Amino acid sequence: MIRMKLSSKHKLFFYIFLIFALFITGVLVASQFTLYFTIALFLAMLLLIHLVIESFEKSVRQFRDNKYRQEITGNIAHELRTPVTSIRGYLETVLETQLDPEKEHYFINQAYNQTIVLSELIRDMGLITKIEEAPGKFQLSQVCINQLLVELKADLQLVLQEKGIEMEWDIPEKLIIHGNQNLLYSIFRNLADNAIRYAGEHIKIEITGNQDKSYCYFSFSDNGVGILDDKHLDRLFERFYRTNEGRTRDSGGSGLGLSIVKNAILFHKGFICAKNREGGGLEFLFSLKTDISRA
Numbered sequence: 001m002i003r004m005k006l007s008s009k010h011k012l013f014f015y016i017f018l019i020f021a022l023f024i025t026g027v028l029v030a031s032q033f034t035l036y037f038t039i040a041l042f043l044a045m046l047l048l049i050h051l052v053i054e055s056f057e058k059s060v061r062q063f064r065d066n067k068y069r070q071e072i073t074g075n076i077a078h079e080l081r082t083p084v085t086s087i088r089g090y091l092e093t094v095l096e097t098q099l100d101p102e103k104e105h106y107f108i109n110q111a112y113n114q115t116i117v118l119s120e121l122i123r124d125m126g127l128i129t130k131i132e133e134a135p136g137k138f139q140l141s142q143v144c145i146n147q148l149l150v151e152l153k154a155d156l157q158l159v160l161q162e163k164g165i166e167m168e169w170d171i172p173e174k175l176i177i178h179g180n181q182n183l184l185y186s187i188f189r190n191l192a193d194n195a196i197r198y199a200g201e202h203i204k205i206e207i208t209g210n211q212d213k214s215y216c217y218f219s220f221s222d223n224g225v226g227i228l229d230d231k232h233l234d235r236l237f238e239r240f241y242r243t244n245e246g247r248t249r250d251s252g253g254s255g256l257g258l259s260i261v262k263n264a265i266l267f268h269k270g271f272i273c274a275k276n277r278e279g280g281g282l283e284f285l286f287s288l289k290t291d292i293s294r295a
Helices: 008-029 034-096 101-133 145-163 181-198 230-235 257-267
Strands: 141-144 166-170 176-179 204-211 215-222 272-276 282-289
Touching: 034 101, 101 257, 141 145, 141 181, 145 166, 145 181, 176 181, 176 282, 181 204, 181 215, 181 257, 181 282, 230 272, 257 272, 257 282
Parallel strands: 166 204
Antiparallel strands: 141 176, 204 215, 215 282, 272 282
């Protein structure tokens, strides 16, 4: 069976032709079949209503898409402007002011730190774009989550010790996901980075997991400060979203960490939500498909 997908323009011509045909047919038989003529007009009205609704919905979608693109573009411009302005200011000071070696080294070091912020931002933006627009380019393999967490803790060992943070997990030894190694790592890494930056010092990070035939289910929680207002919870995964409008990026990060988490989970056909814990702290609950290569 051959299916043809009509464009909006062709649909319009088709509807006009069909309405015209129904109307002419109705007129020809109206004197003998008044009921048929009434039905023809009714069907014509339905088709016109459908056409108007379809056109309206398309306009709404275009408006939303344009508004979303404008908002994202504005956010990106703002986030890029901050490190670039800082780098320019530090370098101008070094070039235009006579400084002693210690102060000169300080300003150069500050400029270097801002280049790291800038490179992290560009890297994270590229990763999100790749997940959304080219998911087929990610290679899949068997990933042991326990081993992944061992590697993560080793990578974070220094900062965990500095802030007195404990990190523990209770995951079945044979919990294996057929997915992308780097994206799975980025999920747990960005959640850990988020807790390290914002939950406070001397906290405890706990990760638990289990699985059924098709999905793995995880809880990633800390006993830190949590989110003061629950209204922010649904927006934590938006790009560059701040729970405190006045807060800057002084604590580090690109502002895209939790957005990467959400996109990486969607890539693995899962779902994530956040909630405040009753005893204090923040908890992320998410699922990942055991094998994303299967339908």
